Structures are given as structure tokens and as C-alpha cells.
Amino acid sequence: MRATTLFNNVLDLDGITVADVTVGTDQVNVAVRLCRRRLLCPEPDCGFSTRWRADTRPADSSWRSLDMGSRKVIVTARLRRLDCPDHGVLVEQVPFARHRARFTRDFEDLVAWCASKTDKTAVCRLLRIAWLTVGAIVERVVADGLDPHRLDGLVSIGVDEISWKKRHNYLTVVVDHATGDVIWTGPGKDAAALDAFFAELGPQRSAGLTAISMDMGKAYPKSARKDGHAPQAEICWDPFHVVAMGAKAMDTVRRVHWNQLRATTDPHTARRFKGARWALLKNPADLSDRQTDALAAIKRTGSAVWRAYRGKEALRAIFAGDLDPQEVTGLLDRWCGWAQRSRLEAFVKLGRTIREHRHGILAAIRLGLSNGRVEGRNAGIRLIARRAWGFHSAEAAAAMIMLTHGPITLDLPYEK
Ligand SMILES: [Zn+2]
Numbered sequence: 001m002r003a004t005t006l007f008n009n010v011l012d013l014d015g016i017t018v019a020d021v022t023v024g025t026d027q028v029n030v031a032v033r034l035c036r037r038r039l040l041c042p043e044p045d046c047g048f049s050t051r052w053r054a055d056t057r058p059a060d061s062s063w064r065s066l067d068m069g070s071r072k073v074i075v076t077a078r079l080r081r082l083d084c085p086d087h088g089v090l091v092e093q094v095p096f097a098r099h100r101a102r103f104t105r106d107f108e109d110l111v112a113w114c115a116s117k118t119d120k121t122a123v124c125r126l127l128r129i130a131w132l133t134v135g136a137i138v139e140r141v142v143a144d145g146l147d148p149h150r151l152d153g154l155v156s157i158g159v160d161e162i163s164w165k166k167r168h169n170y171l172t173v174v175v176d177h178a179t180g181d182v183i184w185t186g187p188g189k190d191a192a193a194l195d196a197f198f199a200e201l202g203p204q205r206s207a208g209l210t211a212i213s214m215d216m217g218k219a220y221p222k223s224a225r226k227d228g229h230a231p232q233a234e235i236c237w238d239p240f241h242v243v244a245m246g247a248k249a250m251d252t253v254r255r256v257h258w259n260q261l262r263a264t265t266d267p268h269t270a271r272r273f274k275g276a277r278w279a280l281l282k283n284p285a286d287l288s289d290r291q292t293d294a295l296a297a298i299k300r301t302g303s304a305v306w307r308a309y310r311g312k313e314a315l316r317a318i319f320a321g322d323l324d325p326q327e328v329t330g331l332l333d334r335w336c337g338w339a340q341r342s343r344l345e346a347f348v349k350l351g352r353t354i355r356e357h358r359h360g361i362l363a364a365i366r367l368g369l370s371n372g373r374v375e376g377r378n379a380g381i382r383l384i385a386r387r388a389w390g391f392h393s394a395e396a397a398a399a400m401i402m403l404t405h406g407p408i409t410l411d412l413p414y415e416k
Contacts (some may be wrong), residue, residue, distance in 0.1 A: 013414065015095060021111040028073045030065070036093065042093035042100075046086060047323060054083040059091040065104040066413065072128070075104060098140045106413035107355040113142040113163075113412055116404045135388070135396035140397040145405035148174070151182040151201055156367060158238065159220050160378060161189035163395035164385045171398055172197070173381060174219075175405075176368060177213070179232035180377060182405040185398035191240070194223035198230070209233040213369050215241045216357055236364035237357050239319040240375035245353070246315035247281055249346035254280060279308055283316070304344055311347050320366075321373075328365045332358070381405055 019217055020031040041048040058078045065073040079091050096104050103111070114123045120131050159176040170189035174197055175182050177410045186196045198206055202357075206229050213236040214220045225231045254277065276298060279291035287295065298306050332354070339351025354361065384404045388397035403406060 026071055028071050029072060030075045031077055032077050034077065034092075036078070039080055040093040041082065041084040041086070043087045043101070044099060048082075048084045048086065050082050050084075052082070054081040054089045057081065061094075063089065063094075063097045063102060063104045064107055066106050066110065073299045094402065096143060101137075101140055102138065102362060104151075108137045108141055109413055111137045112403055113162060113410055115387075115400070116160065116367050116410065131390050135391035135400070139396050139399040139405055141410070142402045142406070145408045145410060146402060150181065150210055150407045154178075154183070154205065154209060156213075157183075157209060158213040158369070158374060159194060159224075160238075160381075162299065162381055162385045162401070164388050164391075164394065166267075166389070169394065169397075169403070171385070171394060173401060177211075179407070180373070181407045182381065182401055183407065185401050187394035187398070191219045191223040194220050196225065196228075198226070198228070203228045205231065205401075211236055211307050211367050211369075213362070213364050213367075213374070214358075216245075216353065232389065233296060234363050235360050236365075236367060236369060237360040238369065239361060239364055240378065241321050242317050242354065242361060243375075245314040245350055249344075249350045250280060250305075250308040250312040251277075253344050253347040254305050257303060257394070260275060264385075280305070284313070303368050307342060308344055308347065311335075311342060311344070314338075324366045325362065329362055332361070356377055357407060358408045377405070 002011060015036050016032050017035055018030060019033050020029075022029040038051055039053065049237060060076065061079050062074055062076045066077050067073060075096070077094065078092070081089055082092055083089050093099070098105060098108065098406055101108060111123070111127055111129065115134050120134075123129075123134055143188055154176055155312070156181075156236065157176040158177055160175070162171045162173050162174050163169060166170050170187070170193075172183040172186050172193035172393075173182055183329055184200065186193050186195050188257055209230040209232070211234045212220075212224050212230060216237050221228060221235050224235065276291075276294040279287060280298070281296040282291065284295075294308075298309070314331075314335055318335060319330055323331070336351045336355050338391065339354075341349040342348060342351075353363045381401055385397060387401040391397050391400065403410065
């Protein structure tokens, strides 16, 4: 079979003919020609086409395609320019690559699929591209494949902040509780960040919201309650944030105790206690044997740290998801009573915070925003946000989250 015929089949290029194939040591060059008469505007969703060229200057373009063995495949074409009434003078669209891409659609889909499945080092080594390039590709693939109706018919949503880089770079992430999909992401974590979501949602769709769950902060509710946003929606406080606050309170007690130990006893005891930190923070079911021993030793002392540990675990059990709303209400009130009497400053404070937010916490339970499900999804999003560290922009990090947790169909080139 002639190489050109082979590539006509392999590349599956509709309306394209392969003019020439050159096989080098590291690279295969495939020169193609567009057979269609009309020039199409390359901007997504434009649809403008014309028979007239804007000028006669040729626009030589090239794209990297799927590798052939160890050789990179480079597709080249001599394209024409058109004058779109909306977008100006642009190089015509090609069916096998996205606008402004230096890679074919197939190659980009493969990159996005890999980036959603595995880590930075593996993706860069396997596909021989820089991580920054992966960020740009993910942005294009997501813009292309995201469900355009993802903001329709929303009833109950969750809002959360995710850090995507060291040094306080945050994204606001909105989840549809009905599907579990991330439906919107935007830079920042303040009221303005959520304002941008409501601006995109519009007043009509915002009016359909009945519940919004979030972390106990002031910024998001401020945006949600504005006119034209969703003042009618019930604000719910995510139970898993409450559980996280319990762990934080316990850690405060532990730190205070450790500082006292360090000042009054021998360094060996203090050091041993410091090592018990993870035993205290982990769920009992996940402890190693050594950590279980460390925990037993703390229990024997009956110290403030042990009481704090019990308090943290009790709070976790209340929101574990296996109790009905009535049981949760009773236990939470009892827990707040205990916290008030605990003589542990951090827990007295936490008890007060929980009492102040009681209505919204119980609303989340009543609406079935189960702790385990929300927390699991949140952990997944955080993991992906970490993978996006090193991307050039918040937009690329946001696209990475949409790629893995959004309503998007992502196929491999040979699955289409
Ligand atoms: Zn156009």
C-alpha cells in the first residue's frame, strides 16, 4: 500500500487528501490538502463560510498528530485566509484540529484523557510535551466537550473553595447535588467569585434554586442573598466542614498540651507525644498498630487531649450519614452541651459556632446532603487541583477540574 493511501485511512480525514508523506528517523511528515471549496471561520460556533479568500498569501500550518511507533507525526497544510464579518481575517478552519491548536484533535483528546487519569510526570514523558502545554490542551478540550446545558434546571447546589497553587490561589467550585457534577469553576473565593457564577446563571435559572450548601464563611452567603441571585434558597452548612472543624479544634488542644509537656517534662516524652499527632487525626479504622498503641497511651493518661479526641470522634459519628435527621438533631444538641462544659477552649468555641449555625447544619442533613458523598467528591477535586499545580493560569486549573468532575464526554481517538 502506498504511504499516502495508508495515511488517508489512518488519519481518517474527511474532505482531506494526503499529498505527500516523508518518513524520517524521528518524524513522519504528512502533507495534506483541503478539498473543499468554501472557507470556514475557525471560531467555535461561528459557522460562517465563504468562497472568497481575504488575500492570496498562503498560510502554512502544522499540527502534531498521534505518534507512529517512536516517530512523531507532523501534519502540514497550506491554508487560506477568510474575512469573517464577526471575527475578522483568520486562517480557515480545518476539520482535524481545534482553533489555535498546534496539535490535532485526536492528539489533544489523548492528552486530556491521560491528564485525567495519571500524574504530570507520566503524561509529559509518555506524550513528549511540556506540562504547560497540557494545561492549554485541557482548556481547549473542555471548552469543546462540556455539556452546554449544565446550568439548566438546577435545584440544589454546593459551593466550595479549592486552592490550586501554593500561596493562596483559589478557585470557587460549584457542584450540582443532583448529579454530583462540577458545573462551574471560577477564580477567587470571595463574594465576587460567586457573583460571576450568578451572572452566568442569570436571574431566571437562579430563581429555581432551593438550597445552596457551603462552608461556614461570610463571603458566599453574601453573594447568594443578593437580589437577582438566590435569596429564596436555603443556605446549608456542609456537615463535612463541621467535622473538619472538630479535627482542627482537637489539634489546637493537642498543640497546647505538647507545648506544656515540652516545658515541664523530659524531651523524650514530649517527642513521643508529638509523634502521636497522626494517630489522633486519622479515623480509628485507618490506624496502624503503632498508632493504635500511641492512642491507647494517650487514653491511659486521661488528659485533655484524650477528651478532645473523644469530642472530635463523636462529632464525626453524628455526621457519618447513617442517622436520621431527628437523631442528628438530638445528638448535635447533646454534643454542644458537652462542648460547653468541656473546659477545652477550642471546643467551647466550636460549640458556640455550631449553635449559631445549627439551622443551616440541620438543613443540610434534612436535604440529604450526605457527608460521605460530598466529602469524597471534595477529596477527589482537591487531588486533581494538586495535579494542576504548575499550570500557567487559574483557567487551566479550572478546566482540569471540569475535565475530571464535570459533565463532559471524553473519548479516546479510537473510541469515537
Ligand atoms: Zn467567525
